[in-house]
Amino acid sequence: MITTNNPKSLNPFHQKIKHPLTKQKITILQINLGKKCNLACNHCHVEASPKRTEELTPEICQQLIDLINDFPQIETVDLTGGAPEMNYGFKPLVEAARKRGKEVIVRSNLTIFFEPNFTDLPDYFAQNQLRVIASLPCYLQDNVDKQRGAGVYNVSIQAIQKLNQLGYGKEENLILDLVYNPPVPRNENFSLTPKQAKLEEDYKTYLKDNFNLVFNHLFTITNLPIGRTKQYLHSKELYTPYLKFLETNYNEKTLDHVMCRNQLSIDYLGNVYDCDFNQMENLKATTAEGQKITVATLLEAGSLDIIRDIKTANYCYGCTAGTGSSCGGALV
Template identity: 70%
Template sequence: MIQTALTPFQQKLASPLTKKGITVLQINLGKRCNLACSHCHVEAGPKRTEELSPEICQQLIEIIQRFPEIKIVDLTGGAPEMNYGFKPLVEAARANDKQVIVRSNLTIFFEEGFGDLPEYFAKHKVRVVASLPCYLEDNVDKMRGTGVYDGSIKALQWLNQLGYGKEPDLIVDLVYNPQLPTTEKFSQTPDQIKLERDYKQYLKESFDISFNNLFTITNIPVGRTKLYLERKKLYAPYLQFLESHFNTGTVEHLMCRDEISIDYLGNVYDCDFNQMMNLPAKTRGGENITVAKLLEADRLDLIGEVQTAAYCYGCTAGSGSSCGGALV
């Protein structure tokens, strides 16, 4: 690939990136996790201890109770289930008639003290979005650790037994991530509709597993993915590859337009990637925003423009990428 200077992301946009109405509250409960996946942009793992405090948890419950425009509470981590405040936030959201998404690694079900989770999810009608970066064992274990595929299959079968993937209000979705590149022969994320068909056929025939949707997510160059690319001297070429596939049609649908992302300290960001790169959301006056400030102002629309960076090309390349998969 010919080395060229990267165009600043803002220059690709016809106008500044602004928020629409906030409908999604995404909360990163902390960095505790039973896995340490090679592509994890959060850099979570078993040795991490950072997590939500009781004070911030209470503020978030107040946000959930106070703002009816929030339709979805999206809980992530680390393994969100391992971090303080998980069940109180699930129950507050469901009591206020909001959809709850838990971004689960599935293997958490088999850790001591977490065996009640599948039944708990079903009881509260939690939507499970589970990482399964390939339908083949070897690829999954390379990215996520030996035995993770087997655990994930058993967990999906357990969820199916409870009605997930079968009953309309028990939704389980899977997330595909590409393998991390080893050379400059980069490729775009595969077609989501076709890949979903392949996943469904293989998992049904091999394990009698049913699921609802497959979300294809581009590897965004932040966290461990960024560190990996830098080690391989692929970081700049990868960004250039993403820029070369920039698709204007994705901009209208970007997840940062209708969500706010909260970290375990109560700071507010436009999205999860900005959170990991410490690029906070700002008021029109340029001040950083916190959950406490949202409560004090009694409104969610404090953010001026969405903060952008070079890695935003990851969400706007090709069919686009978001926490809900392809954008167009």
């Protein structure tokens, strides 16, 4: 653990990297379908909850389907939220992408399987060979329930059991990955995420021994200081010290692998961002001329590759600290 004693000396991220971070060929389309969710986790950077109503519209959904149909270079359609399954457009986007042979990721909270009108989801996932990336921020019950709400751990275990029964974690085309998030820092004794490979072993051993569960991969994701995490850090006067801690652990080797390089993040209004975190901070992607980019802009241009420089901010230290962090876990 490292304690930061001089928080005022934070170096801006754009100065740290010394050159603009540039886009590579876009192969991943990540779509945030909306903020409706059956949970309100205390680390949620989207600030989703059952009280939120924002979601995709039919018009934007059709534009996204056009995008999927028009651009063979898209290899992966990554659906997130909120609980993506609760928001308009989930199944139409799944089916459009699968029809085109794209990998489809659904970022599921697992507990949605037990909500009214959503009990068919495990079978639907399996029928469409969706890759499931599911939040399970610890393999121990107490830690999960503290972060995500009382009872969430047991329901999540039941959900994984359902997926295992359908072949998830066992069959080649039924991939189940889990996500570890560390607890939100409560003092200046900050720490980086544990080594991903070792923690994956621990998860697999514990879940197999105690519940006879299996899964494919574990992703360790750093808590970025945005959304509810940002609010909490500010309330404890930890926001700048936490950023300084992340900067202290900056690893230049992660830059070639950060998710914003080959990904577009799209919100429920059709706005385009370099990544999901920029989306939550409303830092929109622009053309070299400074024009805001929407899905309609991409369709009109006939290209996904119209962004030159990636928008960065100081919270980018969260993706580049230690072994790095992205929607796919550690980077190096």
